[in-house]
Amino acid sequence: MKKTALIIVITLFLVNLLPAQHVDGDLILRIQEQEQSVHIYHMMTPPLGHGTHFYRRIDGGEFERITVDPVMPLQRADLLESRLGSELYELLLEETERETATSAFFALRNLRDVNRPLTILHTEFADILGRRFVDSDATFGREVTYRAVVVNDLGRPINMEAEGSVRVEPHRLQQPDITGAESVQGWIELEWSYPATPGDDNDGATFFRINLDENGAERERMFLRNAAQSIFTTRISAPEPGTEVVVTVTPLDFIRQEGPVSDPATILIVDDVPPPRIRGLAVRPDGDGSVILSWHVSPDPGATGYFVYRSLQSDDGYERIHEQPVPVSEPFYTDRAPRLRQQYFYRITAIDAAGNESEPSDLEWVFVEDHVPPDAPVNLQAVFNEVTGNVDLSWEDPQPDPDLMTYLLIRRSTLPGASTAMAQVNMDDITETTYSDRGFANEGFLEGAIYEYGVAAADSAFNLSDTLFVELQIPGLTPPEPPTGLTARSDGNRINLQWSQTSSRSATHYHIYRHNDLHGDTLLAEVPVRRTTFRDHQVERGMEYSYAIAAIDSFGTEGVRSEAATEMMHYRNSPPRVRNVRVSRNAQPGALIRWEALPQERITGYLVYRSDMATAGFRLINDEPVREPQFTDSGAEPGHWYRVVAVDVSDNRSLPSDAVLLREPE
Numbered sequence: 001m002k003k004t005a006l007i008i009v010i011t012l013f014l015v016n017l018l019p020a021q022h023v024d025g026d027l028i029l030r031i032q033e034q035e036q037s038v039h040i041y042h043m044m045t046p047p048l049g050h051g052t053h054f055y056r057r058i059d060g061g062e063f064e065r066i067t068v069d070p071v072m073p074l075q076r077a078d079l080l081e082s083r084l085g086s087e088l089y090e091l092l093l094e095e096t097e098r099e100t101a102t103s104a105f106f107a108l109r110n111l112r113d114v115n116r117p118l119t120i121l122h123t124e125f126a127d128i129l130g131r132r133f134v135d136s137d138a139t140f141g142r143e144v145t146y147r148a149v150v151v152n153d154l155g156r157p158i159n160m161e162a163e164g165s166v167r168v169e170p171h172r173l174q175q176p177d178i179t180g181a182e183s184v185q186g187w188i189e190l191e192w193s194y195p196a197t198p199g200d201d202n203d204g205a206t207f208f209r210i211n212l213d214e215n216g217a218e219r220e221r222m223f224l225r226n227a228a229q230s231i232f233t234t235r236i237s238a239p240e241p242g243t244e245v246v247v248t249v250t251p252l253d254f255i256r257q258e259g260p261v262s263d264p265a266t267i268l269i270v271d272d273v274p275p276p277r278i279r280g281l282a283v284r285p286d287g288d289g290s291v292i293l294s295w296h297v298s299p300d301p302g303a304t305g306y307f308v309y310r311s312l313q314s315d316d317g318y319e320r321i322h323e324q325p326v327p328v329s330e331p332f333y334t335d336r337a338p339r340l341r342q343q344y345f346y347r348i349t350a351i352d353a354a355g356n357e358s359e360p361s362d363l364e365w366v367f368v369e370d371h372v373p374p375d376a377p378v379n380l381q382a383v384f385n386e387v388t389g390n391v392d393l394s395w396e397d398p399q400p401d402p403d404l405m406t407y408l409l410i411r412r413s414t415l416p417g418a419s420t421a422m423a424q425v426n427m428d429d430i431t432e433t434t435y436s437d438r439g440f441a442n443e444g445f446l447e448g449a450i451y452e453y454g455v456a457a458a459d460s461a462f463n464l465s466d467t468l469f470v471e472l473q474i475p476g477l478t479p480p481e482p483p484t485g486l487t488a489r490s491d492g493n494r495i496n497l498q499w500s501q502t503s504s505r506s507a508t509h510y511h512i513y514r515h516n517d518l519h520g521d522t523l524l525a526e527v528p529v530r531r532t533t534f535r536d537h538q539v540e541r542g543m544e545y546s547y548a549i550a551a552i553d554s555f556g557t558e559g560v561r562s563e564a565a566t567e568m569m570h571y572r573n574s575p576p577r578v579r580n581v582r583v584s585r586n587a588q589p590g591a592l593i594r595w596e597a598l599p600q601e602r603i604t605g606y607l608v609y610r611s612d613m614a615t616a617g618f619r620l621i622n623d624e625p626v627r628e629p630q631f632t633d634s635g636a637e638p639g640h641w642y643r644v645v646a647v648d649v650s651d652n653r654s655l656p657s658d659a660v661l662l663r664e665p666e
Contacts, residue, residue, distance in 0.1 A: 027148060027164035028120070030204070030255050031138075038138040039255050042131050042148040042162045043116055045109050046073055050158065054133045055147040063147060066135055070151055073130030077105035084124050092118070092125075120254055138168045173205050173259025176249040179231075181265040186273045188212070188236045192249045192262060196230040205251040205259060208232065213246040214239045225251070241271035241354075275300035275350040278361040283346050285368050286334070287463070291344065294332040295361065298350040303328050307357070309347045310335065314363060318347055325351055337368040344368060374401035374457040376466040377433070382453050384474055389444050391437045391472060395455050403459040406430055410467070411437065414450040415505055422454060448476040448506030448554040476555035480504035483532075483549050488567035490539075495567050497534040497547055504559070507551040513561060515546040539569045542602055542649040570650035575603060578644040578657040583636075591636030591662050595644050597629035607645045607653070608633070614641050614659045638664040 028041040046052055051070025055063040074083060080101045081089040093099065095114050096107035108115050109129070118125040119132075126132035138144065143165065150160035180191035190210065197203045208223040223234055239245065245267045251259035280296035293308060305325025309318040326333055328350075337344060344367075347360035377395040385392050393409065406429035410422040425437055437453075439445045450473045457465040483499040490496075497512070507529045514524040514536065527534060529551070539545060545568075548561035580596040593608055605625020609618035610633065618641070622631060625647045633642070640662045646654040 027146060027162040029146060029164050029166040030253065031166070031168060031170060032134075032255060032257065036136070036138060036140065038135040038144065038146070038166065038168060040133045040135060040146050040148065041119060041126060043119065044131070044148065044150060044160050044162060045115065046130055046150045046160065047158075048073070048075055049153050050150055052130055052133075053149050053151055053155075054135070055149065056135060057145040057147075058139060058142050060143070060145075063145075066137070067133065070155070071130050071133050073109075074105075074128040077102040080105050080128070083128055088122060088124055140168050140170075143167050173203055173251045173253065173257070175260035176208065176251060176262040178247065178249060178262050178265040180233075181247055181267050183238055183267055183269045184272070186238050188238050188245065188247070188267060188269075189233070190236065190247060190249075190265075191231065191233045193231055194225070194251065196228055198228045202227050204253040206254040207252045207256075209250045209252055209258075210234070210236070211248045211250065212236065214243050238269045241269050243269045245269060271302075271352070271354040272356060274356040275303045275352055275358040277359050278306065278348045278350050281346065281348055281361045281364045283364045283366045285366055287372060289337050289340055289368060291335045291337055291346075291366055291368060292332070293335065293346060293348070293364075295348050297331050298328060298358075300350065300352065302352040302354075303350045304353050305351055306331065306333075307349045307351065308333050308335065309349070309360065311345045311347075312343070314345050314365065318345070318360070339368075341369050342367070369461050373463040374404060374459050374465045375399060377407065377455050377457060377468050380453065380455050380468045380470045382451075382470050382472040384445070384472060385436075386475070386477075388436070389438075391439070391445065391451070391453075393435045393437060393453060393455070395433050395468065397433055397457065400431075401457060401459050403461070404431060405458050405460045405462075407433070407435075408456045408458050408464065409435055409437070410454045410456075412452050413440075413446075414452065415446065422452075425453075445474045446505050447474050447478055448508075449474050473554070476506055476553045476557050479557050479559035480507040480551035480553045482551055482560055482562040483510065484562065486547065486549055486562045486565045488545070488547050488565040490567050490570055492570065492572040493537075495536045495539055495545060495547075495569060497536065497549075497565070499532055499549060499562065501529065501532060502551040502559075504551055504553065506553040507559075508554045509552050511550045511552060511558060513548045513550070515548075515564075516543055518543065541569050541572075544568045568650065570652075572650075572652075574652045575646040575648045575654040577655045578606065578646050581642065581644050581657045581660045583642050583660045583662045585662075585665055586632060590632055590634040591640070592630060592632050593642050593644070593660075594630040595657065598646050602648045603646055604649050605647050606631070607647060609643045609645065609656065610636075611641045611643075611659075612639065614661070618643055618656070618659075636662055638662055 030039045032039055040054060051072040053065055053070050054067045056066045057063045078101060084092065092104050092108060096104045096111060098104040098107050115129060119129060123132060145163065145165040147161060147163045149157050151157055174195055176192045176194045178192045182189055194205065205225050208225055210221045210223060212219050221236060223232065247265045247267065249262040275298050278295050278298060283291055283293050286292050305328050307320050307325060308322060310321050311317040321335060343365060345363050345365045347363050349360055350358040377397045380395040383392045409425035411425050412420065412422045426435060450471055452469060452471050454467040454469045456467040481502050481504045483502045485500040487498050488495050509529050510527050511523055512525045512527065512534055513521060515521045524536065525534060544566060546564045546566045548564045550561045551559045575598060578595050581593065583591050583593045586592050605627050607620055607625055608622050608631045610621045611618040621633060641659045643656040643659050645656050
């Protein structure tokens with residue numbers, strides 16, 4: 001999109017150039033009358049390290065060089081921002097669609113559809129590309145030919161050059177004529193004429209500068225000229241209403257020389273901008289033949305009120321139904337419908353202090369009837385029938401409405417996770433004052449659950465009475481199911497229980513039971529049904545515990561217990577080291593190893609190891625731990641060494657005792 005816009009810009013520039021600015025071999029010439037100079041632009045891109053010499057020939061004579069040193073392009077990308085300034089640097093990044101100075105630098109050099117318009121629009125870019133030279137010694141009234149020649153770092157031409165001729169004499173831009181200037185809904189709409197001068201008749205006008213004097217505050221806007229047209233229009237945002245604006249139009253050529261200024265046009269900015277459309281219109285009947293309308297407050301700070309329009313048709317015939325505007329801070333209105341049982345369409349408009357009226361809002365419609373509701377039923381009762389499994393409902397209606405169409409029964413459950421919305425019970429019309437409900441989807445009711453019922457009377461116009469409510473709890477006849485997946489895990493300080501919730505929705509809490517040989521079966525805790533974990537801190541190390549959980553419903557009925565989970569409360573530390581190990585010969589073959597016994601409440605036995613060395617090679621010689629603090633080794637030989645290790649109820653093992661030697665008999 002940006003590149004397309006730039007191509008259009010450069011095309012318009014080239015169309016606008018005079019014969020004195022003729023593009024010949026990519027050379028563009030422009031006379032600067034005030035400075036008595038010729039501005040020379042070429043569109044070549046010299047390679048890095050190369051520059052451009054400019055030559056001049058007067059009236060067909062010989063060319064003479066008019067540059068002392070070559071005009072050099074910028075060589076370093078890191079100087080780009082400092083040479084351009086931040087505003088033009090950001091423009092370059094945007095037009096080249098690059099993010100770094102280096103990539104933008106090379107894109108500027110390589111992208112012809114970007115560097116050509118930027119060369120003409122901004123002298124900073126022309127100088128960075130080494131494309132501009134000003135001949136300050138031009139001779140007016142003479143035919144002058146200029147040549148631009150690209151040279152290398154030795155000053156030698158590299159076969160890149162451009163040439164163009166011009167008769168050095170001033171030209172005259174013409175005076176624009178403002179043909180229309182008016183204030184229209186927040187805009188200044190401006191039209192002016194300027195003679196079309198296409199082709200060889202081009203007078204050099206490239207831009208128009210539009211100047212606006214707004215009660216002493218000035219602003220301007222640049223407008224690009226198309227030399228092929230003679231009528232130009234633009235829209236400019238208008239200042240506050242009541243402001244007097246004086247507008248002038250000035251032609252400029254591409255080196256910003258000004259032509260004669262147009263005669264001024266004076267515009268008084270008027271408030272002719274209507275408020276925005278009103279949104280959020282809502283209508284509803286009020287039951288007594290009235291229609292209540294409401295809408296969003298107008299966002300326009302200048303709005304002063306609203307008008308309400310009504311029609312019997314959706315697309316035509318809307319008439320305002322009140323004289324004075326509805327106050328702007330009160331966005332609601334009550335309309336008394338002319339006839340009942342009639343469809344009406346409504347629209348709203350906003351007005352401001354200047355009398356501007358907005359477009360009508362989107363329409364809303366309502367069908368107006370007599371909406372007097374029947375009297376509400378009384379004495380609603382709900383009883384659970386244990387034989388049929390239904391809920392039998394009954395109510396009274398002392399004075400049934402003559403236009404009664406049906407009683408409407410509604411129901412909802414108060415179970416956790418159930419919808420809070422009421423569901424309709426009867427799909428068919430009923431006029432009797434009793435009804436037997438078979439439950440959601442005719443699937444009955446959950447034991448222990450609480451259900452709320454409501455009943456209201458409805459007439460043929462679909463008017464509903466107030467609703468009468470009653471609550472009923474279904475009896476608990478079936479004990480709740482136990483939770484599943486109970487596990488018990490010791491962490492050294494406590495036993496952690498975890499389980500999955502019971503499938504019985506009537507359950508309200510759990511009983512947690514614990515059993516061990518010392519204390520028997522006890523109720524450990526009662527927790528809510530939402531809980532699925534428990535920590536037992538009242539445990540002793542070395543004891544084995546068995547746990548089971550039962551669910552209890554809202555009637556206090558306890559179900560069967562879950563499958564038990566058993567866990568040993570392990571010791572975390574190893575037993576103490578065995579001391580006073582002694583070894584001696586028996587009367588029988590072998591040797592007797594004895595040691596000092598450890599406390600029996602923790603120790604489950606001892607392991608005896610034998611080796612031929614005092615420091616290594618010990619092997620277990622009893623397959624099972626021995627309970628008594630002694631052991632007979634039938635394979636003992638003099639020179640054997642022995643060690644003893646204690647084992648506790650948690651299968652923790654002590655450090656080996658000191659090694660003891662079986663000596664030769666004396």
